[in-house]
Amino acid sequence: MPFTRRSLIDAAAARFGWRRAYGDTTDVEALLTEQTETAYREAAHHAALATAKNSDPLAVQPGVLDARGRILADVLYLEGVLTGARNRGLAPELIKCLEDVVDHGHELTVLLADTARATAAGDTAGQ
Template structure:
């Protein structure tokens, strides 16, 4: 990669979390995917430690669930925009099918998270909180 492209990618990251560059080389894309997974894995230990310290009862879990659901809803709406654009432009059928599946899965996840958040209330009442 050229240094100027790295500079532009760094600037794009600060400007907007949605701005990125398309990759035409599968190896480059695999590298980006691996870097994303590695970064998430590094943060996982911190999240687990924080969760163990802060989530002392059912109601303490709820704010985290709501935060995650909010973020996923925003991402699902973004994915819906990508899907609408792909359909309007008649892009590859497999791409459209995979985007549609991602959107559906995202919606299912937001429903599951909402149900889980509601469970924190019923579980707290059962536990006598």
């Protein structure tokens, strides 16, 4: 399906709180590629903005806390998805992948919490 048509369908579905599911790995790969390209396009802008704004540890803190909050919410959502997959007896490979994602997500939130604490510790050794 062409990108513009898929985008319109996805946008319309999102307005109603729906999410599309893709039964074909080709469609999934296309979406993954699109997500990656979009993220990397935006990353250059974020890096330039962060360089200008993040002049000390406290300037870094709000972004770290925001990212941790979003990631924690997503990890807890995925934990629910994992529970549902287990309860419904879905494929063991899918369950294993979800377990890995949830475990990694929790580890990431711990690292981000440590980073947030470091911003408040007043450690300015890098300056």
